[in-house]
Structure formats: C-alpha cells, structure tokens
Amino acid sequence: MLERLIKTYMGTRQPVYSICWQGGEPALMGTNFFLKVIELQKKHGTAKARINNSVQTNATLITERMAQLFARYKFLVGCSLDGPEKIHNKYRVTTKGNGTHKEAIKGIEILKRYNVQFNILTLVSQANVDNAHEIYHYLKNMGFYFHQYIPCVEFDKNKNLLPFSIKAEQWGRFMCNLFDSWYPNDIFSVSVRNFDSILSKKIDGINDICVMGKNCCQYFVVEYNGDIYPCDFFVEKQLKLGNIMETSWEEMLDSPAYVKFGAQKKLWNEKCSTCDHLELCAGDCLKNRMYAQNLPQNISCLCPGLKTFFNHTRHRSDILCETIQNLRTKEQKMIDKIPKSGRNDPCFCGSGIKFKKCCGK
Ligand code: SF4
Ligand code: SF4
Numbered sequence: 001m002l003e004r005l006i007k008t009y010m011g012t013r014q015p016v017y018s019i020c021w022q023g024g025e026p027a028l029m030g031t032n033f034f035l036k037v038i039e040l041q042k043k044h045g046t047a048k049a050r051i052n053n054s055v056q057t058n059a060t061l062i063t064e065r066m067a068q069l070f071a072r073y074k075f076l077v078g079c080s081l082d083g084p085e086k087i088h089n090k091y092r093v094t095t096k097g098n099g100t101h102k103e104a105i106k107g108i109e110i111l112k113r114y115n116v117q118f119n120i121l122t123l124v125s126q127a128n129v130d131n132a133h134e135i136y137h138y139l140k141n142m143g144f145y146f147h148q149y150i151p152c153v154e155f156d157k158n159k160n161l162l163p164f165s166i167k168a169e170q171w172g173r174f175m176c177n178l179f180d181s182w183y184p185n186d187i188f189s190v191s192v193r194n195f196d197s198i199l200s201k202k203i204d205g206i207n208d209i210c211v212m213g214k215n216c217c218q219y220f221v222v223e224y225n226g227d228i229y230p231c232d233f234f235v236e237k238q239l240k241l242g243n244i245m246e247t248s249w250e251e252m253l254d255s256p257a258y259v260k261f262g263a264q265k266k267l268w269n270e271k272c273s274t275c276d277h278l279e280l281c282a283g284d285c286l287k288n289r290m291y292a293q294n295l296p297q298n299i300s301c302l303c304p305g306l307k308t309f310f311n312h313t314r315h316r317s318d319i320l321c322e323t324i325q326n327l328r329t330k331e332q333k334m335i336d337k338i339p340k341s342g343r344n345d346p347c348f349c350g351s352g353i354k355f356k357k358c359c360g361k
Helices: 002-010 031-044 064-072 085-091 101-113 132-141 168-186 193-204 249-254 256-266 303-337
Strands: 017-021 051-057 076-080 117-124 146-151 227-229
Touching: 002 017, 002 031, 017 031, 031 051, 031 064, 064 101, 076 101, 085 101, 101 117, 117 132, 132 168, 146 168, 146 193, 168 193, 168 303, 193 303, 249 256
Parallel strands: 017 051, 051 076, 076 117, 117 146
Antiparallel strands: none
16 A cells, blocks of 8 residues: 555656655554665655655654654654643653643754654643743753644534633634744744744745635645545545545545545635735635535634734744845845856955855855
C-alpha cells in the first residue's frame, strides 16, 4: 500500500511533492519505515523531483537513528508541546496516566543535536488558554524558535463543545496576549506561524495555511487502510473519496464529493461577507462552522475571538508589513548592485576585496 501510494503520487506532476506523515503517532512505525519511504521515493521519483517530507509527532519516541535519518533527508518535524511540564502533562499522558513532558523534551533535544528542522505545535485547550505569555517565553527560553498554536475545538456527537475545548473569547484573549509577548522584541527572531501567515497573505497574497483559503480542496488524507478523505477533520464515511489501491488521484481530484466539499468553505455566514477581516479569516475553518446541522453557513464558533485578535493586532501587523516591504526594497537595491559579471571585480560593498571572496561568497 505504501509503495502504491508513493508510486502513484510520484507519477503525478508536482513542483514539489509534499507528504506529511501523521498518526496517531507516526514515530511508532520506527526508523525502518521512514527508510523504506525514502527508498520508494527514490525508486519512483524522477531525478529532479523535489520532495518535502514532514512528520507530526509527540516526540516521545524519537531516537538518535531516526533523527539522523530526518536530518539527512531534511524532514521537517512538528513536535507537539503544550507548554511547561505542569501544563503539558494535564492532558498529554500515557495510558497509565503518567505525564509525557520529559520524554517529549528528550526527543526534541535529540532532534536539536542532529540539526533536524523542527517546529513546536501547541494545542491551546483549557489546560493552557490562560497562559499565553508563560508558554511563549517558556518555548523561546528553551531555544525553540518556530511556533504554531492551534485552538482545541471539539464537539460531541450532539454538537456540544467538549469540556477541554476553548471558547471564542478565550482564543481571542490568548492570541492577543501571544502577539503582545512576541511583537516588542522577537519579530525577526521567533517565527509564529499564525502571524507569519497573516503577513504572507497581506504582503504577497499567499495563503500559507488552508484556513485562509476560499476553498477546502487543499490536500488528501490517506488512512492506514488506503481510504482517502478530503481533510483530517472530516474523516467521515460519507466523505470517503476512494481507496489508494483502486482509485486514481485524478478521479479523486475531479470527484463531485471532493469538489463539493471544497466549495463549502466559501458558503460562509452572511455576517462574514461584510466583515472587515474576511480576507484574512475567510469565514474560518469548516470544522469550527459545521456544528449545527452540519451547515457551512454557521458562523464560526471562534468568531468573536477572531475579531478581537484581528482588531487588536491590525495596526501593528500593518506596520510590520511596511517594515518588511522596506527591507525588501533595500535588499533588492543591494542585489541590483551586484555586478552581473566580474567575480574578480572589487566588491560593491566597498571592502576592497574581490567580489567572489567578499559578498559573493
Ligand atoms: S476544513 Fe479546515 S482544516 Fe480542512 S481544509 Fe478546510 S480550512 Fe483546512
Ligand atoms: S471574523 Fe467572524 S465574521 Fe469575520 S470573517 Fe471571520 S468568522 Fe466571519
């Protein structure tokens, strides 16, 4: 099944082949599984194929051998860490009820030692929603400079929020406090994906995260048995698009079920159509809207919090966009000065050293 997945995917034409290995817990598969993945990608990819592998893990099972492999093949590893020990251990426990913070940190330290690219994914739940400042500085002081924060929003089968889920106002407050912790000193030293994606959208018009898009045809989820679904929040029987052993990617891409699923994103609530933040918010993730009768027209259950956050940070993110654009202009001017020929010419920076030995290096 693994070979079929890789072979058929590598048989499509992509500027970059992106595979994110998620579980459950993908590290349970062990290093040999990932070695096999690489072997199959080499076997079925063309010589020029660019492949991005990423792994989403709780980091407790990372070994030195696995880290070596991830470093060698430039896997990007997302590590779940919800904050300092006391906070992290509230929900992230073993089957025996023991906290997993120590093991997670041990795994992340191994990744660091082998220079594996990693980021930290923090799930914001009732365990940590009041601790934005503390969590941010904890991660930064641990030397973790790539963060992403995800709101924990889960409904029961009657579409009521589960107790560990957060409410809109809490998410808004958390994000405002997070931004206030980050903005004064760390804009160029700590990357917070939630903020980066806003800048990316405002400056370059790029949707860095699927939530910002106007369509949910963003990726495919392949389950352990080969079944395929449109989104990992919507692994539901009626949304099964096919199976890797019998359905082609083209069939799934064009299937009415996939197209219909994706188009729901734009069927946002009428309040969204006149909202100042629609460009950044795009009505929010479908998962946060499909609570009553599975209707995409429901307003996001996080809406008031999203508004608070966008209003609180708008002015400063505009300043930041301007700063970045000015820096880009300056950089472009420097680049324009680089001699088009003459590696042996004196360097444009005025050092008196040959270009190839100075900035050209
Ligand atoms: S439902 Fe949410 S997570 Fe899924 S593709 Fe749409 S925006 Fe992304
Ligand atoms: S902030 Fe609320 S009203 Fe505005 S686009 Fe987002 S979900 Fe819609």
